[in-house]
Amino acid sequence: MPELPEVETVVRGLAPALTGARLLAIEALFPEQLEGPPALYQRASGALIEGVRRKGKYILLDLVPPAGARQQKSAPRHLRLMIHLGMTGKLLLSKASEPLEKHTHAILHFRRSGGSGQLRYVDPRRFGRFVLGAAGAESDPERLVAGGREPLEIDAAEMAALFHGRSGPIKNLLLNQNLLRGLGNIYADESLFRAGIHPRARRLSRPRLYRLHGAVREVLAEAIAAGGSSISDYVGSSGEKGWFQVRHRVYGRTGEPCLRCGTPLRRVVLAGRSAHFCPRCQKQK
DNA sequence: ATGCTACCCTGGCAGC
DNA sequence: TGCTGCCAGGGTAGCA
Numbered sequence: 001m002p003e004l005p006e007v008e009t010v011v012r013g014l015a016p017a018l019t020g021a022r023l024l025a026i027e028a029l030f031p032e033q034l035e036g037p038p039a040l041y042q043r044a045s046g047a048l049i050e051g052v053r054r055k056g057k058y059i060l061l062d063l064v065p066p067a068g069a070r071q072q073k074s075a076p077r078h079l080r081l082m083i084h085l086g087m088t089g090k091l092l093l094s095k096a097s098e099p100l101e102k103h104t105h106a107i108l109h110f111r112r113s114g115g116s117g118q119l120r121y122v123d124p125r126r127f128g129r130f131v132l133g134a135a136g137a138e139s140d141p142e143r144l145v146a147g148g149r150e151p152l153e154i155d156a157a158e159m160a161a162l163f164h165g166r167s168g169p170i171k172n173l174l175l176n177q178n179l180l181r182g183l184g185n186i187y188a189d190e191s192l193f194r195a196g197i198h199p200r201a202r203r204l205s206r207p208r209l210y211r212l213h214g215a216v217r218e219v220l221a222e223a224i225a226a227g228g229s230s231i232s233d234y235v236g237s238s239g240e241k242g243w244f245q246v247r248h249r250v251y252g253r254t255g256e257p258c259l260r261c262g263t264p265l266r267r268v269v270l271a272g273r274s275a276h277f278c279p280r281c282q283k284q285k
Numbered sequence: 286a287t288g289c290t291a292c293c294c295t296g297g298c299a300g301c
Numbered sequence: 302t303g304c305t306g307c308c309a310g311g312g313t314a315g316c317a
Contacts, residue, residue, distance in 0.1 A: 057311080087310055088295080103295085109315065125294045127311060146312090168288075183310080183312065231309095232294090272290075273310060 001056060004151065004182030005223035006234050006242065009090055010052040013237030016091055021112035023047045023063060028106040033123065034138070036132035043236065044132060046081055049110065055145045056181030059083040059091070062135065079134060082141030086127025092120045093237050100110075106130060146177035151216050154180070159216075160209040170212070171199035172271040183216070185200075186229055186251045189276045191216045193250045199268070199275035200283040204228040222247065251274040 002010070028034050034041070035113055045281045047063040054060070063079040076164055083091065092101070094117070101122050108119040133139035149162065159180075166173055174188040183191070192199050194215035197208060204212065228234060228242030231252065235241055245252075249259050256269040256279040270273050 003311095084311080085295095085313080123294095124296070125310095127294065129312090166287095172288085175311090273287090 001087050001184060001186065001231060001233055002228070003184035003187050004054075004088065004225075004243065005118060005187070005220055005245070006083065006228035007054050007057050007059060007182070009177035009228045009236045009242060010085070011052055011059055014059075014091065014093070014119070015052045015281060017112075017117065017237075018049045018052050018061070018110065021049045021110040021117075023049055024109040024111055024116075026104075027107040027108065027109060030103075033105040033126060033128075034130050034132070036141075038134050040134065040254075044081070050078075056148065056150070056177060057084060057184070058145045059085070060142060060145075078136070079097045079132060080141055082129070082133075082144060083121065083132045084129040086123060086125065086129070088233060089121070089123040089128035090233070090235060092239060093235055094118045094120050105234040119237075146181050148177050148179050151180045151182055152220055154213075156213040159213045160206050162199075163204065163209055164206075167202060169200045169202055170197060170204060171271055171273075171275050174216075175271055175273065180216075184221075186231070186248065186274045187216070187219055187223065189251045190219045190248060192275075192280060193278060194219060196281055196283060198284040199270055199277050201284045204216050206253060250278065252276065 023044055024141050025038055026041050041247055043065050044063055046066040050062040050064050052061055061081040063081060065079060096118055103124040104120050104122045107123040110119065128146065131141040131144065133141040133219060163173055171188055171192065173182050174191065191212065195212040195279055197204065223229060223244040226242055226244035227236060227240065229245040230241035250265055253265050255264050257263065258265055258281060261280050263278055263280040266275055266279050
């Protein structure tokens with residue numbers, strides 16, 4: 001399940017291959033899954049891929065259409081493609097000769113100095129999104145990105161201020177993309193364990209919020225360095241697996257002994273998601 | 286504003 | 302062996 005570290009890994013894999021490349025066409029194999037006006041998909045043909053970015057769990061491709069397409073009246077100058085991987089989405093750099101994976105919904109054909117290639121968008125469960133729109137316009141898909149802060153950019157005092165006065169369980173707050181964007185179930189649970197905070201804890205004191213801030217940064221940085229967590233079927237843009245899952249201390253370990261104190265780990269449901277925690281190491285107050 | 290539940294969807298697995 | 306049923310959860314809609 002791609003969260004910030006997985007999406008960051010994908011973007012780091014895509015950027016060198018796609019930045020400066022020419023998008024030849026977007027081939028729609030399952031058009032129902034692709035959002036945005038069909039005319040824009042036409043206009044994207046021949047566009048320069050100016051950049052590949054991550055914002056929260058979203059991947060953004062900035063596209064500059066060729067001059068001819070740009071000069072049409074009312075035609076937007078720049079286009080933007082936004083991809084959210086949902087639970088099972090993948091973006092794979094492939095050669096045309098490689099066999100198509102099941103549930104491939106779109107193929108981006110591109111060409112660069114080194115030759116031609118494909119970027120394939122695969123999403124069996126279709127929880128992901130693939131949206132093309134005009135940059136800066138009403139339809140700009142970047143507007144769909146939640147307004148939370150980047151957890152690796154916010155400092156401890158800012159995060160404490162952001163969370164202060166919120167009444168909900170801390171786990172719910174960590175999953176709220178309008179506060180911090182990029183944390184999902186795995187890294188929220190892992191961060192809370194490292195900070196010694198119970199997922200149901202509310203109205204955390206300032207020192208505990210500072211500790212949580214440090215834990216979030218630490219977990220995300222380690223996970224990015226490890227190439228993300230390959231649970232379910234996550235892989236990077238070259239099909240490579242991450243290995244942070246072997247360092248998970250609570251996620252998916254219900255009933256197993258806590259690595260710190262040996263107490264069996266427990267699971268409760270919060271915000272409709274499983275929260276994994278150590279009942280002894282993680283305190284409500 | 287806030288917080289819940291339901292829903293979208295397929296693959297993997299347990300149980301019979 | 303093959304079927305059924307349940308579970309995983311990111312994000313959003315609809316409701317209290």
